[in-house]
Amino acid sequence: MTLNLIIAEKMDAGRRIAYILSKKTSKQKRSKGSFYIEFESNNERNVLVPLSGHVLEADFPSDFKDWLKSDLNLLIDSRIVYNVKNQRAINTLKNFKDADNIIIATDYDREGELIGTEVLKFLNAKNIKRAKFSALTEKEINDAFSNTINVDYNLADSAQAREEIDLIWGAVLTRFFSIASNRLWKDFISVGRVQTPTLGLIYKREMEIRSFVPEKYYKIKITFNKNRDFDAYYNNELKDRKTAEKIFSEVKNMPGRVKSFDKEEYYIYRPAPFNTNEFLREASYLGISPARAMNIAEKLYMQGLISYPRTDNTVYNKSINLKSIVEKLKKSEFSMEADLVLSQEKILPSRGKTEATDHPPIYPVSVPSKELTGDYKKIYELIVRRFLATLYKNAVAVRSTALIDVNGHDFISEGNIIKENGWYDIYKYKSYREYFVPDLEKNEVLNGRDYELQEKETEPPRRYDVSSLLKAMESLNLGTKSTRHDIIDKLYSRNFVTGNPVKITPLGEGFIKSIIDTNPRISEPEMTAELEMDMDKIASGTKTKDDVVNESRRMLHSVLNDFQGRTSEINKTINDYLNTGESLGRCPLDGNELFLIKYRDHYKIKCGDENCRIDFNIYSNGRIQLNDSKCPVCSLPMIKIIRKGQSPEVKCIDPACDYNKEKDIYGTCPADGGNLVLRQSRYGKRFLGCSNYPKCTVTYPLPQKGILKKTDKKCQYCGAPIIVLINGRRHFEFCPKIDCEFNRGGKIEKNKV
Template sequence: MHLIITEKHDAAKRIAAILSEKKPAKERINGVDAYKFDGKTVMGLSGHIVEVDFPKDYNNWQKTDLKELIHAEVQTTPTHANIVTALRKLGKEAEYLTIATDYDREGELIGVEALNVIKKVNPEVPADRVRYSTITPAEIKKAFASPANIDFNLAAAGESRQVIDLIWGAVLTRFVSLSSGRLGDKFLSVGRVQSPTLAIIVNREKERDVFVPVPYWELFATLVNGGEFEAQHKKGRFLDKNEAEQIKAKLGSTGTVKSIVLGKRNEKPPIPFNTTEFLRAASSIGISAANAMRIAEFLYVNGYISYPRTDNTVYPATLDTKDIIASFLNTEFHAYSQKLLSGKLEPTRGKKETTDHPPIHPATPAKRSQLKDDEWKIYELVVRRFFATFAGETQWETMAVTVDISGEEFGANGARLVEPGWRWYYSYNVPEDRILPQLREGQVLTVKEVNLIGKETQPPSRYGQGHLIKIMEDMGIGTKSTRHEIISKLYSRAYVVGNPLQPTKTAYAVIEALEKYANTITKPEMTSKLEQDMDEISEGKITEEYVVNESKDMLEEVFSDLFKNKELISESLKNGLYEDRIIGTCKKCSSDLIIRKSRKGSRFIGCSSYPKCDFILPLPKSGQIVITDKQCEDHGLILSK
């Protein structure tokens, strides 16, 4: 029997249907579905079927010596017993094994994990590897016709990440949680990638905290004569209100067109989607990074789009882009497909070119009725971006007008879209036309009204998910496969709320303590160096053992700094965490109102001066409590949710 292992059940079902001439027979093995045809059996896993962990002796946080934990043995244990049992049963019967998991570090490691399980019951079974970027009939058949060797270096790079993240996460999380007294389900997680990411968010918020708004004024004139438009004084911002008022006072009732400058502006089409650009685009249409990746994974497994985890921004020559475009001729994208095919197909190119997977692109046409609303939004986004990379430039006609009003210059800029180019295909966030009336130099215009508007400078904006992922990529924090997961973890641990991301007081407390006493943890350089090392493992330049030991040495230095300042860190964290419980001022006695727990474990808002003051407010029995910057209209308190 030829056993074929895929990463997930849906992929197994689809690949079996593609490879078999007839409908494959489904068999239930230890609660796991397998698909049989022509002497072949296809079985799907559920991602990782084993995990790395410390022996049970280290489970007690308070009794474990954390320095000893750095060098503790790391063991592998099954996470899906039923799948492992089914794998052993089928593996024992297998005469040949093919690993058909996703082609990246994680996928290679998952495949090697399955191989190791099977080798224990069938040591001599020969094995190979198939690689593909779309689960379509043509590509799957081509992949199985020319299998390759398993890349054990790539798997080792994936395993090194697991081991390093386990050790760093366990040691740092336990230290910070024990120091702060936050144990149980309220523990404070700290991680090699998570903490530098959180530091970026907190430091941006600190910039906002210290920002002092500067008042300024802008002067506008509404002009009419054959059309109405608004022009702004050429100085732009006035920091001196008296100066602006003096200019306003001297303005007459007419103005003269001093100059008209006509021009053209072209916008180049976008580059192909890699994971980062895809997640940024999804975020711009209101779909979170984590949700976008979940949907993209579903679309990939079901054959609608290519593999969504890629750094590539250049379509490989082997990708039949013309055939993909032509496949949409009988869909609602007919007009776009037809227009592209009528011209020369020359796609844009980004700076990153890799050989593992192509940029994200549509694989097969889909109908709206086949997908849920968000699934269709992501699918349409991928299709439109793919089309746009083959389209021409967008062309705008521009018009810059200068008007003299009593010796003061006012300006207005207009723009009109004359050739949609790629924006016809990729119709997201298209700027609106700003049409100015037909004017000529020397023309006299009537000043309808003059407005002096007072404003303030604004603090730096918070980072949205898409922007943060781009910053993480630029700094070498995390990978294309993990960045969205890190952001999700920050939400789940109540370190951030909202989008754009706003850090909680808990996030402030953790990052401020780490930056003061062990700032290596919050800097991108350390995690970026380890990411580079993992790349070198996959390239066979260095070994997994070398990188893991190097990371342990780094962690020992960090832990030494933490341990030396244990008492100071504990005090800093406890003070900061207390602030995160404060939601307002008690109206009865003016003390702090804080989130408290009763002896029975229920939550409520109570006065910090209890028992002198017994003011309380109820809280829901379940759900995560996060302090926001909104206020309760009834009590004037900071709202929790």
């Protein structure tokens, strides 16, 4: 019997492919610690082996493991070794190494092609084919396996070139900057080929904001009334106050006469279908980070709910039966929106600017069998509503423009009103700002109800938020649809940036400043964009992988030489910025700036005035923000400590303040009578510990989510303090001793407050 070996990228995707191809008869088996799936079809035996991503991992030879002893120039030219990353999967594959046919069914993109071809060296490949699909639906999978294509080795080479170049640049420059600044181990400075110019964008924007000098300008507003109030503004720019005051005195309390009135209808066009970048931008408006949004989208794809989420395409393929998908959505909570689309005589989708052939735009392919919750529900709904909005009619708006003479001075009144909501009825994430202007007649006289001279200032450019940063990266060809979300996530996790809008940290600023002062080219997008074009040339076969990698090595030698000549200056720049710290705002005691300085194991909060008493060490593993309130005990400012997965904690800025001590004591230790104090482990987990530690080692783990409130009660079984946990609408009492009789059976309802 013919044996077909199918390679899938992930377990969930593999299960679904096997389920479809086998017509629900596949069986999961285990071999040498790894799972595979087996089924028969058309008198052929099929074995599907799901991987967990890459089975091989690029690395340097073991001679270069010691950062301090390695010669970085030798590291640049070192050969790249590929170590087995998933031995269990390899062992399973070897059981079927003599298969008659090998079908690669990984995600169809550069990374997926590389993952699929990595396994071939462990197999006695005879006939190798590729199944190309964009959605894990029955039709797409059956079509893909009935019409297999050839493996694209150039596409795999382009992914491997990126992997090797990123490894070399990242390892060499990370080691150099970490050693040069004396920041090793967990405090190392991460340097990435795309990460660095992305940080450069954020730094440049910050410098523009700081150097911005506001200029005053003036606006004159008159509020007229015709059944309703509407506003008109002086039609020329006013930068001189005296001129503005003169004109204002001439128009104040004077009537207006309509010189002209125009009114026209226009379309507000439907949005284009989702590509990856636009999807991640819209998800960020929902408060979902790009990394999490992509993670959720991938899981929805593997559940067969949406199409493949990594795509540049903004034009639906003609082969997609759009009407059929809308009809499926009629059986969901989006039935009303689906009916709107189906009520049209003809369904014509919107089109974006990019039409690609690898994958279609992101769209829903089926309805969940059980209700989604949390961020999964939000992401699925976002994709469904975007899809339906692209198929519905344009909105229609009416634009009104009135030119009004007031004592010889022209004022403009502009209005915009929605006439037909169109796609706004479906895509609830967008709104249209309306301004009312009534219908007016030429020479009509209008009486002013209110006259106002407004003094304003020009504003600096805004900081990037995650959405605008993604857009800037796409326009500058920084990274790819598959990597941009991960690059932004790394900037946060490596303490280069914070917040949203995105603000550069002292570490990020010192690092990028040292690069710009030495070799600004690697902080510019152009060099990275050139490399992305080289990747495309490898994929198209006009350049080889070795040519591109070797050219990148030569470039890195030149860059490293520049940095090595300024090692001491780089050390000083980075550490000077770190010792200055991040501004928290103004000191409430003397008005000077407050700084937050991050050290390896603690923070320092200090005032810019050395004589100020605000100079405290804060031992915390969370993110610190200055709060608006003052401590009720000592009147110093309060700080908010934000930890992942926990409710924010508000404390006095002075760690020794009685407010903090009293707040953190939850009761008496039943072992020795000491205080049970709320503490945080080195891994960010909260627990209660005895104040007499290390003499007393009593500790109690606590729930990580929700707000804790102390009570005056003691557990009748063990003597530990009873605590109230507030998690959303749920309030319940529990004993911190997990196995206590008080908590037995996990029936929290019996302890409800």
